Amino acid sequence: METASLWLNELPPSDNLRFIGTRRVLSPRAREFYELLTKAWHDMRLPKFKGWVQVSLVIVWPDRRRRDPANLWKCIGDGLQKAGAVVDDCRILPVVEAVYRAGEKVAQGYGGSKVKSYEGGPLIPPAIGREGGLYIEVSQADVERIPLGERD
Numbered sequence: 001m002e003t004a005s006l007w008l009n010e011l012p013p014s015d016n017l018r019f020i021g022t023r024r025v026l027s028p029r030a031r032e033f034y035e036l037l038t039k040a041w042h043d044m045r046l047p048k049f050k051g052w053v054q055v056s057l058v059i060v061w062p063d064r065r066r067r068d069p070a071n072l073w074k075c076i077g078d079g080l081q082k083a084g085a086v087v088d089d090c091r092i093l094p095v096v097e098a099v100y101r102a103g104e105k106v107a108q109g110y111g112g113s114k115v116k117s118y119e120g121g122p123l124i125p126p127a128i129g130r131e132g133g134l135y136i137e138v139s140q141a142d143v144e145r146i147p148l149g150e151r152d
Helices: 028-043 069-082
Strands: 003-008 053-061 092-101 104-108 133-140
Touching: 003 028, 028 069, 053 069, 069 092, 069 133
Parallel strands: 053 092
Antiparallel strands: 003 133, 053 133, 092 104
């Protein structure tokens, strides 16, 4: 199964901060994150995934404030689609593997899955930017096709 991963020394803006006011105009911070993700994906010559994909994250918050990891998903999915990493962000199966606050692990994923690229190695790179960091791993999802008549 093909897998691609990268580390960003920046977190995406929360879904609450993606747009300017009530208009659907992207905030400068969201645009910068999309550009950073696109550049990193292309510089590393990572593949394009079609169909259903699993996106696993390790989130490193820069301080001890409480934050909601779910508010990052929309920006990450849109960014992966804009970068050409995935064809359709509606076909992402999201998994948060671990959450760190100020360098201390505060949560571990419960699904029994592990971020493959870091097995046996250090989970968090030594240089974490002042804005925190994000490890993203994308892999083709092994999904079971459910016949139309059997869906809920």
